[in-house]
Amino acid sequence: MNSLQVELPGLNLKNPVMPASGCFGFGREYSEFYDLNKLGAIIMKAATGEARFGNHTPRVAETASGMLNAIGLQNPGVESIIEHEVSFLRDYQTPVIANIAGSSLEEYEHVAHSFNETDHVAALELNISCPNVKEGGIQFGTDPVMAARVTDRVKQASNLPVYVKLSPNVSDITAMAKAVESAGADGLSMINTLTGMQIHLPSRKPLLANKTGGLSGPAIKPVAIRMIYEVRQHVSIPIIGMGGITTAEDVLEFLLAGANAVAIGTANFQNPFVCPEIIDALPETLKRYGFSSVQEVVGKGILT
Amino acid sequence: MNSLQVELPGLNLKNPVMPASGCFGFGREYSEFYDLNKLGAIIMKAATGEARFGNHTPRVAETASGMLNAIGLQNPGVESIIEHEVSFLRDYQTPVIANIAGSSLEEYEHVAHSFNETDHVAALELNISCPNVKEGGIQFGTDPVMAARVTDRVKQASNLPVYVKLSPNVSDITAMAKAVESAGADGLSMINTLTGMQIHLPSRKPLLANKTGGLSGPAIKPVAIRMIYEVRQHVSIPIIGMGGITTAEDVLEFLLAGANAVAIGTANFQNPFVCPEIIDALPETLKRYGFSSVQEVVGKGILT
Amino acid sequence: MKKEELIVKNSTEIALETYEMVLENSFISMTAKPGQFLHLLIHGHTLRRPISIASVDRDKNTVTILFKINGSGTKHLADYQIGSVINALGPAGNGFTLEPESSTILLIGGGIGVPPLYNLGKKLVDNQKKIISILGFQTKDYVFYEQEFKQLGETHIVTNDGSYGSQGFVTDVIGSIADFDTYYSCGPLPMLRAVSKELVHKNGYISLEERMGCGVGACFACVIPTDHNGGYRKICKDGPVFHHQEVNL
Amino acid sequence: MKKEELIVKNSTEIALETYEMVLENSFISMTAKPGQFLHLLIHGHTLRRPISIASVDRDKNTVTILFKINGSGTKHLADYQIGSVINALGPAGNGFTLEPESSTILLIGGGIGVPPLYNLGKKLVDNQKKIISILGFQTKDYVFYEQEFKQLGETHIVTNDGSYGSQGFVTDVIGSIADFDTYYSCGPLPMLRAVSKELVHKNGYISLEERMGCGVGACFACVIPTDHNGGYRKICKDGPVFHHQEVNL
């Protein structure tokens, strides 16, 4: 077995590195830079029931070692994604994970169900952590009961493994993780962005049209590592770790904390080749720190 | 009136800038660099009932645009602080704020009460957001009911205005703010550090002896701005804002978001002169963005 | 578009807070079209900075950029010394559509929107077009490339405060331009709105700015609506140049 | 201690991953005592980096530091070019206590703990003391300043793998040193533990390292216990040098 290989529910990954949802579109643009077959998997941009335009611009802002985004789930809708995007990705031997979002339980079910019809989507990533995703005023992403409910409904609607993507904007991340595990989640994705804001001094207004946005990039890495480390000790389903990864060393840090695989978001913007470069650097990096396989590293950093 | 002057409960500040608790000791070391009379106020390191040694070392780690710390409330105990430290600060015409911590309601009461005996402490900053501060397993800093309870008890024990220092590690910061406001808090201090972790690759272990630590510095500024902006719209007591400030422009951003004054932590380590330099830069910075006083800026960034 | 390293051959402050920087890279200089931009990685910054290509010298393998200090990124860029290496994605975006039938062309630039029009103007002159330029700046101190544009054709300078050229906005001059077939405009949004309103019955192209994430079309940061039903274009990939009727300003 | 700007006058790789850097600043060079350190601000880093002063040249207004590439900060420091300016707090810490009565002094250095002992050794030689040095390194490639120490007196080099000097640890050589009054030691914690255990009945001083926040005594990041009852010292301010009986290693 290849030293980088990772087996997760529904995903047989040649390496543990995948672009994170929303930071790689549907792969087309980056396919002009390199062969997408290099990637462990591809996580597509969020799909909703219907096409959405998203928020007004500006939608991004730079912060110290990070960025804020408030794209607002812009996407062409699940039908169009299946027809135009999944079909494009079918030409690659790289598992595709569909990130699904919605504003109601019904929309989640509908989107999840739609992906049953297509081959070449290997798993769902259930995005419950988008700030505009709530029902009855309660956010799915911050209430364990709601999170469990949407997980359960999506599991029933889908025949694919479901990775629930957790929000870091909570008092108790372990409670969230346990709730979705009990509700049948096959895996976790963590972390999504921290909610933040920047105020533009010349205009004296929040810079983003949406006012708040999601903070990502190296700035949030310590929060991601802490949450994965904590959750790893209380759930047994696998974790796809993300938040500020820019190097192969960062990947090792996530694996040590308990992630089984990783996703890379913001770093793609700085360096479109970051995913293949990290994949190429991984074998040597594993060796330098005394490991012979990715599998071997997972959770090794946990002190008990 | 001086354009930098700020009036807060118990605090008549010549300018809105003060060093943050834990990042300035009790002022002695920085008094060798500059005259402490320049500062708006001084927030002392946390005081507990008895002397505490704190955590094992390493206690700090560097992160992208930030740092982690797990000092563990090391301090000589409230009696010693009053005898040796407050007495030292008495020589300055700068209001002193005592940051108080404890492991039980009784300890908080005791520490708060002890400061009644001394003159030259103008206000208390109630630190409920330290991770090791809990009772019955529930953290004061993340449960609104517990936070209100400790606020109420401290208010009763003290004859000083009480600023409650909020933790950002919560799902709903506004609920926390409202709870302590109702319990009688005279003001808020926000934000304390985000809980984070770093894993040291060569040793494969969490770098900090305490495993987790508090993330501070520019990395967390967007989270601080977002929380202050949100809370400002739901409470009427003043806010001392902090989290990643390094320049006079940052101070303006906090004021626009709704802070009435600011505290500067991590930046002191990079530049021991950061507080006086920011104070000197403030009048020109206010002018550049069209303001004539600090007072005028507060909350101006809020879109309604 | 590729990820390339460019070498700083020269950097000069040519007007107040405005820098001209010559960058060497053969792929970029050989392939760049007027209106395209470079997405520059500036040390210590998470996001790249989009800057237009203002001219190309294929003999020397160089491209020239012109930028104004706007915030921390452009400030750092101005500090780059001769010999430094800058990483860029480029040439990015679509560039200006050239229309073979048009014979007289109006270029309307505002402030730091002027640079891409220079590259375009040179190309159009090569293609035997007649060029008329209207360039607007805040004040005299910010005026740049007046001589360069005068070499391409009739050039009107406007400053907001009248400290140089005529006083007012570029739109105050447009009315006096006898005749032209197509216009190309780049500048601040309010100017583009005014121009496209004024010239609503003319054929024209505008180059837009928006804060960018990826710069390659993947992140949906830089969209501009094309209608009220959710239609949109991405400025980084489908633009930055659009036909004035294609987008809703 | 002040906040000062130092100019890089020279930077050389003198052993594997080990740099010698000469820094010019008159206040630092005039006031630095052996054992004190500089708290260096390295561009792009939140926290300063503590590095010992390895020697002082008061005629040239320079101090020399020696550092090993350990992580990102020291890696960036190695990239600083001649003429660059480095901001530092210093001279920081207490420095070595000199004991006028001692006549023969043993210096025991391990790896990158060697530098402060050089500054001390020079001072002691000026004060007419007899110096014996034991310097331990990982391998031959990491050995530095052998000649410099030999000029101060008898010098023993030890490498862990025996690739240079004798094989083993500094403690393997200590037994062979006939007689001395006081020892000074700096190096990795395990070495300091072994040394202070071996020389428990001797008079000696050790210089300690710990991750630092402020570097001035304000943040309590760098404490070391002095007993089991909560007693402590701050390495940045009360140290980095301590009498071996003063702290609990």
Ligand SMILES: Cc1cc2nc3c(=O)[nH]c(=O)nc-3n(C[C@H](O)[C@H](O)[C@H](O)COP(=O)(O)OP(=O)(O)OC[C@H]3O[C@@H](n4cnc5c(N)ncnc54)[C@H](O)[C@@H]3O)c2cc1C
């Ligand atoms: C297609 C295109 C071409 C451009 N061509 C030029 C040019 O030739 N010369 C020139 O001086 N400027 C040009 N700009 C504007 C230039 O990109 C911004 O001035 C620059 O990004 C500001 O960066 P900063 O770090 O100095 O400012 P900051 O405000 O500190 O930047 C913070 C963030 O906001 C973004 N940002 C800020 N202002 C703008 C803006 N006006 N447009 C886009 N992003 C912005 C930055 O890229 C960065 O991500 C162009 C913009 C676009 C979109």
Ligand SMILES: Cc1cc2nc3c(=O)[nH]c(=O)nc-3n(C[C@H](O)[C@H](O)[C@H](O)COP(=O)(O)OP(=O)(O)OC[C@H]3O[C@@H](n4cnc5c(N)ncnc54)[C@H](O)[C@@H]3O)c2cc1C
């Ligand atoms: C009083 C004192 C004197 C020193 N003198 C020298 C010297 O003369 N030459 C030399 O090469 N090294 C010396 N060191 C060690 C030196 O400070 C570290 O090697 C350096 O800080 C590592 O920084 P980095 O960015 O390369 O490593 P990183 O691991 O990336 O640094 C991350 C953080 O950890 C801290 N850190 C990492 N290792 C150490 C360490 N061993 N000690 C203290 N902090 C550490 C850094 O300062 C930084 O805050 C001294 C340390 C102390 C406390």
Ligand SMILES: Cc1cc2nc3c(=O)[nH]c(=O)nc-3n(C[C@H](O)[C@H](O)[C@H](O)COP(=O)(O)O)c2cc1C
């Ligand atoms: C521009 C942008 C768009 C994003 N869109 C999505 C999305 O559609 N769905 C989702 O689950 N996460 C989305 N994210 C979050 C990322 O997938 C990832 O969880 C987060 O950015 C942390 O990783 P990073 O620090 O490597 O970027 C987005 C992030 C960015 C920066």
Ligand SMILES: Cc1cc2nc3c(=O)[nH]c(=O)nc-3n(C[C@H](O)[C@H](O)[C@H](O)COP(=O)(O)O)c2cc1C
């Ligand atoms: C080393 C260190 C020690 C701290 N100790 C305390 C403390 O004792 N009490 C407290 O309320 N906050 C403490 N804090 C938190 C700061 O007061 C401040 O809220 C936080 O660091 C955010 O501000 P900054 O980004 O400017 O540092 C400490 C922070 C640091 C970095």
Ligand code: FES
């Ligand atoms: S900047 Fe990412 S789509 Fe245009």
Ligand code: FES
């Ligand atoms: S580093 Fe702050 S007390 Fe020593």
